[in-house]
Amino acid sequence: MKTRSWKKRLFAGSIFLLGLYVLWFGSILLRQRARREMPAEKRPSTHEIQGVYHIHTTFSDGWKPLEKVAAAASRQHLDFIILTDHGNPNRASLASQGWKGDLLVLAGSELSVSRGHLVALDFRPPDGTFAQNAEEAVREVAAEGGFTVIAHPFSKTRWSWGEVAGYAGIEIADSDSMIKRNFLRAIPYLPALLLSPRIFLLKTLKRPSQSLRKWDEMGAKQAVYGYFSADAHLAYDTLFSCFRLHVFLGEPLAGEFEQARAQVFNSLRRGAFYCAVDSARPAGGFTFWAESRGSRFPMGSAVPLASSPRVQLRAEAAFPFAVQTRLLRDGEVVLRSEGPAISFPSEGPGAYRIEIYLLGRSPLARDFPWIISNPIYIREDGP
Ligand SMILES: [Zn+2]
Numbered sequence: 001m002k003t004r005s006w007k008k009r010l011f012a013g014s015i016f017l018l019g020l021y022v023l024w025f026g027s028i029l030l031r032q033r034a035r036r037e038m039p040a041e042k043r044p045s046t047h048e049i050q051g052v053y054h055i056h057t058t059f060s061d062g063w064k065p066l067e068k069v070a071a072a073a074s075r076q077h078l079d080f081i082i083l084t085d086h087g088n089p090n091r092a093s094l095a096s097q098g099w100k101g102d103l104l105v106l107a108g109s110e111l112s113v114s115r116g117h118l119v120a121l122d123f124r125p126p127d128g129t130f131a132q133n134a135e136e137a138v139r140e141v142a143a144e145g146g147f148t149v150i151a152h153p154f155s156k157t158r159w160s161w162g163e164v165a166g167y168a169g170i171e172i173a174d175s176d177s178m179i180k181r182n183f184l185r186a187i188p189y190l191p192a193l194l195l196s197p198r199i200f201l202l203k204t205l206k207r208p209s210q211s212l213r214k215w216d217e218m219g220a221k222q223a224v225y226g227y228f229s230a231d232a233h234l235a236y237d238t239l240f241s242c243f244r245l246h247v248f249l250g251e252p253l254a255g256e257f258e259q260a261r262a263q264v265f266n267s268l269r270r271g272a273f274y275c276a277v278d279s280a281r282p283a284g285g286f287t288f289w290a291e292s293r294g295s296r297f298p299m300g301s302a303v304p305l306a307s308s309p310r311v312q313l314r315a316e317a318a319f320p321f322a323v324q325t326r327l328l329r330d331g332e333v334v335l336r337s338e339g340p341a342i343s344f345p346s347e348g349p350g351a352y353r354i355e356i357y358l359l360g361r362s363p364l365a366r367d368f369p370w371i372i373s374n375p376i377y378i379r380e381d382g383p
Pocket residue numbers: 110117151152156
């Protein structure tokens with residue numbers, strides 16, 4: 001008799017706990033659904049478009065052919081995608097660039113070089129291959145009109161740091177290292193893999209402190225731009241909803257392919273873009289700029305302090321929900337503000353950038369910036 005009542009109690013307790021778990025989990029899913037319906041307002045003047053960078057297809061080790069990958073991108077309402085199939089260079093992937101309906105398909109190549117993986121973008125395909133030595137590869141890609149981004153510097157192959165060799169960018173967060181490193185913290189959300197995989201992915205996100213620190217350190221010496229990297233090999237829909245680049249074109253995206261391609265790559269070269277976790281909340285409509293002597297310097301640009309010691313840093317956005325905005329100078333927070341708008345007189349030279357955090361209930365970890373802007377570099381002697 002006694003054992004039976006003990007078992008009964010255990011059973012009832014388990015059902016109760018399971019019920020609580022289902023309620024808790026259901027509320028997360030429902031909140032997320034409501035959130036996704038919220039529209040993002042964009043500023044017409046910036047001609048902002050959004051896309052995803054660092055994607056593998058069956059041209060290398062991705063699981064899906066370009067047609068399926070492009071279909072996933074269109075379902076996620078992306079304006080562009082940037083393929084980065086492995087190869088030196090990956091000529092098939094490069095040859096596949098063009099419009100796929102309303103989607104602009106661009107491609108670079110992920111090179112395996114002496115220091116790790118290096119993404120080469122916007123280059124003329126060389127007659128042979130690029131050098132295996134990292135510094136030489138950077139120079140050779142530049143000689144072919146291209147630029148380079150250090151891929152996943154602290155995971156997989158890891159980057160071995162040497163001289164600063166003219167890299168135009170660095171990946172500050174990538175899905176692959178987030179999932180591998182932070183899988184344990186996402187275990188309570190495992191059922192979400194079936195019901196809402198984007199929530200599971202969001203739960204694997206933890207502040208990428210190491211790469212942010214490295215980025216700030218590099219930025220003190222040269223302009224180097226930060227990229228959210230999907231590093232997508234599979235689960236394209238989920239990854240495309242999460243790690244996005246929001247690019248400012250300054251004018252409407254051209255219909256002619258070569259022109260449109262140049263527009264996107266030129267904006268990336270100038271750092272005229274910000275990174276956002278769009279699956280936590282839609283992130284369009286943010287701007288960050290500096291004002292000096294009546295001139296406006298957009299995100300990514302360098303402001304020469306010599307011409308005017310008074311530089312005002314400003315950010316704006318029309319988000320219909322609560323956020324906290326932080327302004328950082330060389331990686332140190334110099335201003336915290338509730339809401340998306342700031343206006344701040346610069347405190348001398350430095351790399352100034354913005355991080356925006358979601359307030360209130362959010363599936364995104366508190367320490368993970370929902371938006372990371374590219375810096376504005378205020379330099380003593382100009383660019
Ligand atoms: Zn790689």
